[in-house]
Amino acid sequence: MATRDEKDRIALLQGTLDLLILRTLLFGPQHGQGIARAIQSQSRDELLIDHGSLYPALQRLESQEWITAEWGTSDNNRKARFYKLTKAGRKQLAHETSQWERLSAAIGRVLAGAEVEN
Amino acid sequence: MFWRKRKDSDFTAEISAHLELEIERLRAEGLSREEAEAAARREFGNVTRVQERFHESKRWMLLEHLRRDVAHALRVFGRNPGFTLVAVISLALGIGVNALVFSVVNAIVLRPLPVDQPGQLAFVENSQFSAGHSFPNYRQIRDRNQVFSGTLGYRVVQIELESNSSAAVRTWGYLATGNYFDVLGIKPFLGRVFHAEDDLYAGSSPYAVLSYGAWQARFGGDHEIVGKTIHINRKPYTVIGVAPRDFHGTEVFYWPEVWVPMMMQAQIEPGNAWLEEPASFNTWVIGRLKPDISIEQATANLNTIAAELVRQNPVVNEGIRFHLTRPGLVGDAIGGPARSFSFGILLLAALVLLTACANLASLLAARAADRQREIAIRLSIGATRARVVRQLLTETLVLSALGGVAGYGLATFLSSILSRWRAPMDFPVQFDVSPDWRVFCFAAAISAVAGILFGLAPSRHAARTDANAALKGESQGMQGKRLALRDVLVVVQVALCFVLVSACLLSLRGLQRSLTMHLGFEPQGVTVAEFDLGLAGYSEQRGRDFQRRTLEALAQLPGVQSAAYSNSVPLSIDQSHSSIYPEGQPNLKNSDVHMAVTYEVSPNYFATMGIRLLAGRDFDWHDNINSPRVAVVNMAFARQVFRTTNAVGKRFRHGPGGAWQQVIGIVETGKYENPTEVEKPALFQSIVQQYNTTTTMIVRSSLPEQQMADKIRQTIAALDPELPLFGTGPLSQMLGFAFLPLHAAVIALSAFGLLAVVLAITGIHGLVSYGVARRVREIGIRVAIGANPRQVIQLVLAKTFMLLGLGALIGLGLALAAGRILETVVFSSSRDPVVMASVFATMIVLGLISSWAPTRRALRIEPTIALRHE
Numbered sequence: 001m002a003t004r005d006e007k008d009r010i011a012l013l014q015g016t017l018d019l020l021i022l023r024t025l026l027f028g029p030q031h032g033q034g035i036a037r038a039i040q041s042q043s044r045d046e047l048l049i050d051h052g053s054l055y056p057a058l059q060r061l062e063s064q065e066w067i068t069a070e071w072g073t074s075d076n077n078r079k080a081r082f083y084k085l086t087k088a089g090r091k092q093l094a095h096e097t098s099q100w101e102r103l104s105a106a107i108g109r110v111l112a113g114a115e116v117e118n
Numbered sequence: 119m120f121w122r123k124r125k126d127s128d129f130t131a132e133i134s135a136h137l138e139l140e141i142e143r144l145r146a147e148g149l150s151r152e153e154a155e156a157a158a159r160r161e162f163g164n165v166t167r168v169q170e171r172f173h174e175s176k177r178w179m180l181l182e183h184l185r186r187d188v189a190h191a192l193r194v195f196g197r198n199p200g201f202t203l204v205a206v207i208s209l210a211l212g213i214g215v216n217a218l219v220f221s222v223v224n225a226i227v228l229r230p231l232p233v234d235q236p237g238q239l240a241f242v243e244n245s246q247f248s249a250g251h252s253f254p255n256y257r258q259i260r261d262r263n264q265v266f267s268g269t270l271g272y273r274v275v276q277i278e279l280e281s282n283s284s285a286a287v288r289t290w291g292y293l294a295t296g297n298y299f300d301v302l303g304i305k306p307f308l309g310r311v312f313h314a315e316d317d318l319y320a321g322s323s324p325y326a327v328l329s330y331g332a333w334q335a336r337f338g339g340d341h342e343i344v345g346k347t348i349h350i351n352r353k354p355y356t357v358i359g360v361a362p363r364d365f366h367g368t369e370v371f372y373w374p375e376v377w378v379p380m381m382m383q384a385q386i387e388p389g390n391a392w393l394e395e396p397a398s399f400n401t402w403v404i405g406r407l408k409p410d411i412s413i414e415q416a417t418a419n420l421n422t423i424a425a426e427l428v429r430q431n432p433v434v435n436e437g438i439r440f441h442l443t444r445p446g447l448v449g450d451a452i453g454g455p456a457r458s459f460s461f462g463i464l465l466l467a468a469l470v471l472l473t474a475c476a477n478l479a480s481l482l483a484a485r486a487a488d489r490q491r492e493i494a495i496r497l498s499i500g501a502t503r504a505r506v507v508r509q510l511l512t513e514t515l516v517l518s519a520l521g522g523v524a525g526y527g528l529a530t531f532l533s534s535i536l537s538r539w540r541a542p543m544d545f546p547v548q549f550d551v552s553p554d555w556r557v558f559c560f561a562a563a564i565s566a567v568a569g570i571l572f573g574l575a576p577s578r579h580a581a582r583t584d585a586n587a588a589l590k591g592e593s594q595g596m597q598g599k600r601l602a603l604r605d606v607l608v609v610v611q612v613a614l615c616f617v618l619v620s621a622c623l624l625s626l627r628g629l630q631r632s633l634t635m636h637l638g639f640e641p642q643g644v645t646v647a648e649f650d651l652g653l654a655g656y657s658e659q660r661g662r663d664f665q666r667r668t669l670e671a672l673a674q675l676p677g678v679q680s681a682a683y684s685n686s687v688p689l690s691i692d693q694s695h696s697s698i699y700p701e702g703q704p705n706l707k708n709s710d711v712h713m714a715v716t717y718e719v720s721p722n723y724f725a726t727m728g729i730r731l732l733a734g735r736d737f738d739w740h741d742n743i744n745s746p747r748v749a750v751v752n753m754a755f756a757r758q759v760f761r762t763t764n765a766v767g768k769r770f771r772h773g774p775g776g777a778w779q780q781v782i783g784i785v786e787t788g789k790y791e792n793p794t795e796v797e798k799p800a801l802f803q804s805i806v807q808q809y810n811t812t813t814t815m816i817v818r819s820s821l822p823e824q825q826m827a828d829k830i831r832q833t834i835a836a837l838d839p840e841l842p843l844f845g846t847g848p849l850s851q852m853l854g855f856a857f858l859p860l861h862a863a864v865i866a867l868s869a870f871g872l873l874a875v876v877l878a879i880t881g882i883h884g885l886v887s888y889g890v891a892r893r894v895r896e897i898g899i900r901v902a903i904g905a906n907p908r909q910v911i912q913l914v915l916a917k918t919f920m921l922l923g924l925g926a927l928i929g930l931g932l933a934l935a936a937g938r939i940l941e942t943v944v945f946s947s948s949r950d951p952v953v954m955a956s957v958f959a960t961m962i963v964l965g966l967i968s969s970w971a972p973t974r975r976a977l978r979i980e981p982t983i984a985l986r987h988e
Contacts, residue, residue: 032132033139051140052163055133078139081132 209521234303514573522565616929638788640728
């Protein structure tokens with residue numbers, strides 16, 4: 001297999017999958033498999049996307065009306081369900097991105113401080 | 119929202135699209151079709167699980183579960199029709215009884231009078247003389263109180279009412295003060311009602327307001343009725359209006375056909391003008407409380423008036439104190455007993471329901487033991503405990519809903535019978551118990567509570583099910599404590615059942631006896647007709663003439679063997695008493711004065727009624743106003759008053775200083791007030807010497823009684839076509855009132871007996887079933903090591919029959935005690951061997967029926983299967 005061994009990959013933190021999906025859709029409509037592929041390739045295969053939890057997540061986002069979906073045709077002429085970011089979704093993305101940045105910066109500072117003391 | 123409408127199939131399509139895209143990508147990387155498929159699936163994980171998560175994310179999941187649970191419940195019931203039938207019937211009985219009792223309580227106690235703001239109305243009760251007030255006192259209460267915005271007075275009266283369809287009828291009306299309708303806030307259906315200014319001077323307001331029912335029944339709903347003249351007690355009254363349909367007066371039990379202004383009292387009650395009489399406490403009073411006045415304030419204010427009334431007229435008003443109570447039931451006179459009786463019955467009914475629930479709970483517990491494997495399997499393949507409990511609760515709620523619907527239907531049916539029922543007596547006792555929204559809500563609420571009550575125990579049991587142990591076939595016993603409660607319950611039920619069954623059989627036995635009972639007269643072949651010459655406006659002289667002429671006309675009819683008349687006949691509702699002071703017993707204390715049932719009868723009365731004359735002579739027409747006062751007494755009178763069997767020639771009087779009356783004959787002792795009484799003294803006076811306007815014509819003939827009744831009607835109509843007859847028909851039919859308690863007892867006790875039997879059967883059945891279900895493995899082992907069927911039966915039933923025996927023993931004690939109370943109503947003794955033998959037989963049959971099915975199950979246990987517990 002071309003993909004890296006699964007043990008090396010980082011499991012996603014709870015709630016971060018939503019953020020990544022929204023971010024991926026910023027570049028335009030995409031279907032489920034495409035979203036999973038895009039996250040994996042953009043993270044240079046560091047992140048593991050459990051395909052099984054992808055769809056419930058999409059479902060969740062759709063119910064929040066942050067994304068909408070309709071059936072379309074993929075690049076290789078297959079029928080697929082394409083998801084698109086809504087206006088509310090963009091706002092949510094901006095909100096969650098800043099939240100994430102604050103969180104990771106804070107965690108980073110804590111970890112850096114801990115190293116100093118070490 | 120769109121997503122909610124998304125179908126499962128659409129989601130499945132999306133996932134397969136995903137898998138296809140993934141397979142293509144992997145094949146592009148050089149994998150074979152099979153390898154790519156496997157890898158894609160591996161990557162995706164459990165497809166079904168994802169689909170399930172999608173499915174469950176839908177908001178209607180709860181409803182979906184409910185639908186499936188209900189469907190499952192119905193399937194389960196369909197597979198166990200016996201169980202379902204037993205459960206639904208006992209629930210229907212429990213809930214039905216409750217709904218019925220509640221609808222009666224609702225009609226009598228809870229439902230307010232259909233008037234404006236009924237909560238403000240208060241019935242002014244006169245402590246000393248019970249409900250009524252003298253009219254002069256009413257005036258003072260009305261004019262001097264500071265707490266009522268209006269104070270009305272009324273009186274229930276018997277009247278002779280003309281109607282346009284047939285001859286006049288004797289019926290009931292209200293005399294009401296002019297402000298009656300205005301204080302209540304009643305608007306007429308037609309025309310107008312009378313007001314205070316219509317009711318100022320005695321005899322000045324011959325107006326009548328008809329009830330809706332009377333307008334329909336007596337006047338054919340004539341829309342031109344207002345302004346027409348009708349006759350009440352043969353005097354003209356102008357109909358001024360018709361009351362609204364749902365207004366039946368201010369007393370739940372006395373529905374008037376007509377309201378007449380109080381000032382017409384002297385005309386309405388001829389010969390008894392009491393309006394200005396300070397000692398006639400005939401007026402019932404209702405006040406409407408002013409806003410912000412409490413009952414306590416009102417009572418205090420009224421009692422300052424009471425003190426003033428006592429001061430003004432200490433002789434008649436001595437000891438008067440007022441208190442307020444809810445209107446509708448003659449104050450506390452009927453209201454008190456009616457309210458406590460109602461709530462007592464309601465409590466009893468609740469007990470019945472509780473028992474039914476407890477029985478079902480044990481039945482369900484037995485089934486839960488049976489279903490442990492099913493539940494264990496459900497738990498082990500991933501159902502949560504909450505889900506299993508919810509499903510079991512749904513089952514019981516479906517059961518209770520079925521029972522509730524059936525019970526409500528039963529209650530509606532029975533209450534419609536009850537609403538139509540008229541007591542066989544000359545009284546406007548009538549009430550509307552038809553169920554309204556209150557009854558419906560009550561039935562729905564108790565059904566839900568019942569479902570939760572009896573569903574809770576098995577559900578809790580299920581929630582504790584250990585899937586592992588249950589699947590291995592280890593039965594999980596319940597703690598001893600709960601079992602003990604169940605046992606006690608069965609004992610109580612059996613005892614109760616025993617009492618009710620014996621009461622029921624006792625009353626049936628009484629009914630059988632009453633058909634052959636000796637009443638002291640021979641009702642067969644006797645026909646009677648009653649009328650009241652006072653209401654018809656006859657003077658005494660004309661009345662005497664009329665009675666005599668009617669008797670002569672009747673005696674000449676073909677087929678008549680004998681005819682007479684009297685003021686009343688034994689065992690009718692109208693019985694009078696008088697006090698007796700015998701000669702030679704001076705200084706009799708008040709408590710020692712003899713009371714005798716008293717009749718005024720014409721000559722030939724005893725022969726006509728079939729009462730045997732034991733000594734002396736009958737009255738004859740020479741015993742008249744000018745001759746010495748004479749009397750015929752019964753043997754009980756002779757023995758108790760004169761302490762001799764030969765009392766002819768003895769004298770007595772009705773009070774110190776009264777005229778002496780001489781006994782000229784002695785007749786056999788009969789039944790006078792009720793068929794179960796012990797010997798009572800009775801006195802017969804000559805109606806020629808002691809005129810009475812109330813007249814019962816009595817005819818003994820060989821003709822069929824109904825035919826005779828028609829002839830009597832024609833004969834009397836020829837003499838006075840206007841005279842209303844009531845109570846015309848065979849004497850045996852007129853005795854209905856006397857046997858009313860017996861018939862009511864038979865019906866009520868049979869109903870309760872049946873209820874108790876059904877409950878006891880469910881209870882015992884549940885107990886035995888549970889016992890068997892819990893001990894399947896044990897029985898299997900015993901059979902395997904050689905137990906024979908007899909021993910199995912013994913194992914299964916030993917405890918049950920011990921409990922049954924205990925219950926029966928307690929029941930026997932209670933039944934003997936209760937029988938003594940019942941004897942006064944049902945004419946048979948609980949020591950009657952036939953009754954007791956039947957009760958025991960019933961209990962044995964009942965025990966056998968209820969343990970039959972589970973015992974058979976126990977006998978069919980195959981050791982090989984039982985040990986595997988399949």
